[in-house]
Amino acid sequence: MFSKATEYALRATIYIAQKSSPEQKLGLVEIAKAIDSPRSFTAKILQMLTKDNKVISSAHGPNGGFYITEKAKKLPVRAVLKAVDEDHVLMKCILGLQECSERKPCPMHDQYKHIKRELIYLFESRTIQDLAKEISKGKLFIGNKQ
Amino acid sequence: MFSKATEYALRATIYIAQKSSPEQKLGLVEIAKAIDSPRSFTAKILQMLTKDNKVISSAHGPNGGFYITEKAKKLPVRAVLKAVDEDHVLMKCILGLQECSERKPCPMHDQYKHIKRELIYLFESRTIQDLAKEISKGKLFIGNKQ
């Protein structure tokens, strides 16, 4: 559904939301290990997420790293998709038609529109915080290696 | 959600199902124009769909081209995904984790699993024929250019 970049972005954001605070920042190496993603590529993706402090914040130097503010935790998960420029995936036609709408529907439109609505609702209604909370309750996983 | 290849595969299959018969075959050029896809790339994709006559059938020579049998029309749309080797998209974890299940869920698993189920149901329950019928009723579109 999403690109690798977006998958890493979502996993990293959830992990940072769960483990970090402005006092306790996380380094790139720890994050990449935890979410099982390639280190340098993850760095690029974190750059997109920290751009304008939209979703993730960062600090240079010793004890620096990545963290998330309380305010940003309250953003819908969809904000991550927007930050990595893949929000359109939620809205696009499942057959890839440029123009597919009620007025000009593709053959799957009437069926798929309900799923699309739920997808959008999922990413819009749940906040980054929501997902981080569940992971800290214990039973959830964010990386491939145990 | 799907790759371009899969989008073209779905559009081509629906178009062929609507316009062709074993007596009335469709040429590559017509198909590519109708579904607004690159001609030569579409040829490759049609090759996958005709492999072992799984979904689409073809014939060489004058008055040759692509068509679909009555039997194949009754296949679930999911058969197209399988033919182009992209069926896994329906099942995969939305965060891209290799192992994501009830027993070892990712942070979005509990929410997303319902959507996943509906997606699978959509592609499993609807046949190629179903989609072709609706397009021939008139109000549906399968290409970008009008």
Next chain:
DNA sequence: ATAAATAAGGATAAAATTGTCCTTAATTAT
């Protein structure tokens, strides 16, 4: 001030996907 630690950014490489072109094979009509 200096050194150490860390993210930011640029250049590049590797791999995958998308796309084209040309030759070959199969079929049909003459």
Next chain:
DNA sequence: ATAATTAAGGACAATTTTATCCTTATTTAT
């Protein structure tokens, strides 16, 4: 038989995505 028409298949090219590496900038601690 021959020519025309069409799909099949192989080789390659272009583009996009994924990934790495190296240098630079920023901050902190000494």
